[in-house]
Amino acid sequence: MPLGHRLTGEQPAAVLKHASPRTRSRVGRASDASRAPVVAVASLGVEARFKSSRDPLPAPVVAFRRRIEDAAALLICTPEYAGGLPGSFKNLLDWTVGGIEIGDKPTAWINVSASLTKAANAHESLRLVLGYTGAAIVEEACVHLPVRPEMIGPDGVITDEDVRQGISRSLAALSARCAVST
Numbered sequence: 791m792p793l794g795h796r797l798t799g800e801q802p803a804a805v806l807k808h809a810s811p812r813t814r815s816r817v818g819r820a821s822d823a824s825r826a827p828v829v830a831v832a833s834l835g836v837e838a839r840f841k842s843s844r845d846p847l848p849a850p851v852v853a854f855r856r857r858i859e860d861a862a863a864l865l866i867c868t869p870e871y872a873g874g875l876p877g878s879f880k881n882l883l884d885w886t887v888g889g890i891e892i893g894d895k896p897t898a899w900i901n902v903s904a905s906l907t908k909a910a911n912a913h914e915s916l917r918l919v920l921g922y923t924g925a926a927i928v929e930e931a932c933v934h935l936p937v938r939p940e941m942i943g944p945d946g947v948i949t950d951e952d953v954r955q956g957i958s959r960s961l962a963a964l965s966a967r968c969a970v971s972t
Contacts, residue, residue, distance in 0.1 A: 866897070
């Protein structure tokens with residue numbers, strides 16, 4: 791399935807993913823292969839540094855916020871960097887604090903870290919920032935599915951059936967929440 795399929799209802803789904811191409815490939819291709827809903831990737835597209843007093847907002851920020859507003863849900867996949875969220879991803883989220891776009895929107899994350907820390911600090915920070923945005927965290931869709939290199943085939947597709955099923959369950963839980971929200 792190509793990107794852009796609908797998660798549920800009339801609104802397209804959006805995913806905030808700031809991850810390596812390898813991680814994006816892992817999660818995206820696993821959802822493709824498992825026939826789970828495929829969602830569009832939303833990104834800021836520029837290195838606009840956050841400044842709360844910036845008025846008017848930079849055009850890429852306005853476009854980014856519009857994509858979030860139009861989304862049925864948010865699914866986030868982010869790595870941990872130096873014990874927390876990567877700075878560029880935190881900057882991306884900072885542009886949403888104070889806006890109304892994420893408020894009450896079903897939101898979840900998939901943590902694919904295979905490290906000993908399980909990227910816990912990044913996801914704790916993510917939960918904190920999303921709290922400031924008013925996101926409706928879908929707990930049953932927030933999952934830790936460690937993906938190790940040997941779980942990925944030469945074509946970049948996750949071969950581990952447990953991980954693939956976990957991604958499908960996460961997307962199904964997020965999709966179910968969207969059906970209830972609409």
